[in-house]
Amino acid sequence: MAEFSQVELDEIYAFAIQLGKDAGQMLMDAAKLRMSGGGTGEQKEHVQKENAVDLVTETDENVEAYIRNAIEKKYPSHKFVGEESYSKGASRDYLIDDSPTWCVDPLDGTVNYIHLFPMFCVSIAFIHKNEPLIGVINAPFLNQFFSSCRGRGAFMNGDQPLPLIRNPVPPLPEKAPSGCVFSCEWGKDRRDRPDSNMHRKVESFVNMAAELGGRDGRGGMVHGMRSLGSATLDLAYVAMGAFDIWWEGGCWEWDVAAGIAILQEAGGLMTNANPPEDYANAPIEEVGLGSRLYLAIRPAGPSAAETGRQSQERTVREVWRRVRNLDYSRPGA
Amino acid sequence: MAEFSQVELDEIYAFAIQLGKDAGQMLMDAAKLRMSGGGTGEQKEHVQKENAVDLVTETDENVEAYIRNAIEKKYPSHKFVGEESYSKGASRDYLIDDSPTWCVDPLDGTVNYIHLFPMFCVSIAFIHKNEPLIGVINAPFLNQFFSSCRGRGAFMNGDQPLPLIRNPVPPLPEKAPSGCVFSCEWGKDRRDRPDSNMHRKVESFVNMAAELGGRDGRGGMVHGMRSLGSATLDLAYVAMGAFDIWWEGGCWEWDVAAGIAILQEAGGLMTNANPPEDYANAPIEEVGLGSRLYLAIRPAGPSAAETGRQSQERTVREVWRRVRNLDYSRPGA
Numbered sequence: 001m002a003e004f005s006q007v008e009l010d011e012i013y014a015f016a017i018q019l020g021k022d023a024g025q026m027l028m029d030a031a032k033l034r035m036s037g038g039g040t041g042e043q044k045e046h047v048q049k050e051n052a053v054d055l056v057t058e059t060d061e062n063v064e065a066y067i068r069n070a071i072e073k074k075y076p077s078h079k080f081v082g083e084e085s086y087s088k089g090a091s092r093d094y095l096i097d098d099s100p101t102w103c104v105d106p107l108d109g110t111v112n113y114i115h116l117f118p119m120f121c122v123s124i125a126f127i128h129k130n131e132p133l134i135g136v137i138n139a140p141f142l143n144q145f146f147s148s149c150r151g152r153g154a155f156m157n158g159d160q161p162l163p164l165i166r167n168p169v170p171p172l173p174e175k176a177p178s179g180c181v182f183s184c185e186w187g188k189d190r191r192d193r194p195d196s197n198m199h200r201k202v203e204s205f206v207n208m209a210a211e212l213g214g215r216d217g218r219g220g221m222v223h224g225m226r227s228l229g230s231a232t233l234d235l236a237y238v239a240m241g242a243f244d245i246w247w248e249g250g251c252w253e254w255d256v257a258a259g260i261a262i263l264q265e266a267g268g269l270m271t272n273a274n275p276p277e278d279y280a281n282a283p284i285e286e287v288g289l290g291s292r293l294y295l296a297i298r299p300a301g302p303s304a305a306e307t308g309r310q311s312q313e314r315t316v317r318e319v320w321r322r323v324r325n326l327d328y329s330r331p332g333a
Numbered sequence: 334m335a336e337f338s339q340v341e342l343d344e345i346y347a348f349a350i351q352l353g354k355d356a357g358q359m360l361m362d363a364a365k366l367r368m369s370g371g372g373t374g375e376q377k378e379h380v381q382k383e384n385a386v387d388l389v390t391e392t393d394e395n396v397e398a399y400i401r402n403a404i405e406k407k408y409p410s411h412k413f414v415g416e417e418s419y420s421k422g423a424s425r426d427y428l429i430d431d432s433p434t435w436c437v438d439p440l441d442g443t444v445n446y447i448h449l450f451p452m453f454c455v456s457i458a459f460i461h462k463n464e465p466l467i468g469v470i471n472a473p474f475l476n477q478f479f480s481s482c483r484g485r486g487a488f489m490n491g492d493q494p495l496p497l498i499r500n501p502v503p504p505l506p507e508k509a510p511s512g513c514v515f516s517c518e519w520g521k522d523r524r525d526r527p528d529s530n531m532h533r534k535v536e537s538f539v540n541m542a543a544e545l546g547g548r549d550g551r552g553g554m555v556h557g558m559r560s561l562g563s564a565t566l567d568l569a570y571v572a573m574g575a576f577d578i579w580w581e582g583g584c585w586e587w588d589v590a591a592g593i594a595i596l597q598e599a600g601g602l603m604t605n606a607n608p609p610e611d612y613a614n615a616p617i618e619e620v621g622l623g624s625r626l627y628l629a630i631r632p633a634g635p636s637a638a639e640t641g642r643q644s645q646e647r648t649v650r651e652v653w654r655r656v657r658n659l660d661y662s663r664p665g666a
Binding site: 036114115116142143160166170186190198202206221223226228229241243244 | 367368369370371444445447448449450451475476477493497498499500501503514518519523524525531535538539543544547548552556557558559560561562570574575576577
């Protein structure tokens with residue numbers, strides 16, 4: 001399979017940005033309809049008859065169909081993997097191969113959208129040879145639009161380069177995770193069994209939060225613990241530099257593909273959430289897009305003592321020292 | 334002390350809104366300076382020499398001084414209680430009495446602001462006879478401006494009435510807290526001692542999150558767990574109806590005064606975070622502004638079986654059944 005030239009990528013990027021704008025507008029239009037109780041006439045009857053979850057599912061499907069159709073028309077040879085169409089299929093296989101592929105979540109932060117909490121977005125990634133090359137994330141209720149194209153940088157709202165703090169980009173704190181904002185999600189797996197994912201997560205969260213010296217030396221005393229309810233926006237905020245660390249298990253490739261593209265283009269690091277046995281020395285490898293287990297570290301510049309990458313890797317190991325292995329598998333993985 | 338007429342309140346409201354706009358602009362201007370690395374010349378040197386925390390403290394103080402001076406000029410007889418000036422004083426007493434008083438947090442979500450995560454805001458309340466009558470919350474990086482005036486309603490961005498979902502306003506879910514978005518904060522007290530506030534909070538969080546039937550019947554299976562790092566915005570999102578429940582201990586009157594004004598004007602309920610012994614039957618009382626222990630429930634409309642207030646009170650008791658008492662005291666309280 002041939003590589004894409006920068007000119008070709010730029011054209012796909014411009015198309016993806018327009019898709020993100022249109023899809024964001026569709027999400028906001030449907031949200032406003034729910035705010036107003038449905039306007040008048042048939043629409044009003046429809047909004048009042050359906051419950052919030054049904055209306056949101058309908059919007060979700062409409063937005064995915066819109067994006068899929070636009071892509072099929074413009075790039076008929078490209079593959080399409082979307083959250084809605086995937087979820088309806090029987091398989092949970094990882095479907096992305098070396099072909100040019102669009103990986104789309106029409107609505108990330110679905111629970112937020114149902115409740116009209118503004119942390120929701122559309123996420124559109126263009127992937128080639130398993131590498132996310134282009135990412136577009138539009139959070140229309142926040143007026144925040146994130147995008148990146150391999151070779152062109154990563155941006156907020158078109159013109160603000162990511163990370164936001166630059167000239168210089170600060171290194172990770174010396175005592176990381178202390179001084180870091182840690183982003184994590186409780187997720188949907190709430191089983192109250194010994195060693196369930198919920199309990200493994202909570203134990204890890206408490207280690208990250210507790211005072212230094214606490215938790216048998218694993219207390220991380222992070223600067224802040226944040227849970228937004230959107231994996232995609234978590235990643236966007238890591239790329240922005242607003243979150244230092246995001247640690248999560250259980251989400252899928254369409255939740256992270258655009259975020260990974262933007263994070264990597266901004267200079268961030270993405271690796272595996274689950275600590276290897278020799279966490280202090282194991283090589284820090286790029287995570288597979290479909291691994292369902294992600295640890296992201298924000299872009300970092302050098303200090304007098306370290307390169308940016310060194311401070312990122314040091315932070316990865318400090319997180320690994322404090323978190324439990326999570327149990328999210330998938331067929332064939 | 335005389336009551337304020339609606340005409341007088343309206344004038345104070347217009348003044349408070351302008352203050353909120355100006356202060357939000359000051360916060361954004363200082364944030365942009367940090368994004369760009371300080372522009373040129375002396376400014377650049379200043380931004381690069383100071384660390385983020387010092388710069389933010391400086392902004393915090395500047396914004397509070399601006400607001401205080403503007404109020405002193407316009408309403409010289411009114412009292413002023415601000416986070417910055419209070420924190421520098423020796424006392425931790427509750428200073429609000431029956432006089433007309435402004436209660437201001439120039440910057441809530443300080444950790445977010447340091448890291449440039451957009452969840453920060455300025456919070457301005459006008460209080461009379463211990464009742465917050467006017468609230469203004471401006472989150473400039475989110476383009477979200479919340480405001481309310483007793484007798485005039487509560488709004489987002491000037492013209493969108495709160496709660497956002499109306500015609501009709503939905504009741505709390507039948508099985509609340511199941512189906513609810515639960516907002517909570519880890520806070521700064523991270524002591525790893527048996528029964529520390531951190532451990533009491535975590536136990537409560539896990540009860541709210543766990544599957545129904547789990548945790549010896551206390552599992553709440555909430556729809557989502559959210560932590561934003563800003564008590565003020567947590568409250569604004571409860572008033573908006575985006576969060577159903579906010580439960581928190583440890584914050585202060587300037588963190589919540591404007592939020593309480595907006596929440597109450599939108600139809601929300603605010604009571605004590607700590608469950609009374611007879612949580613199933615105890616009267617549900619309005620919380621004292623300085624109690625440091627808050628439980629907020631979103632605005633709710635009636636169902637066939639209940640009034641909105643009844644569904645709020647039912648939800649309060651279901652939260653009380655699942656949370657621990659927190660230990661945040663203050664002198665004289």
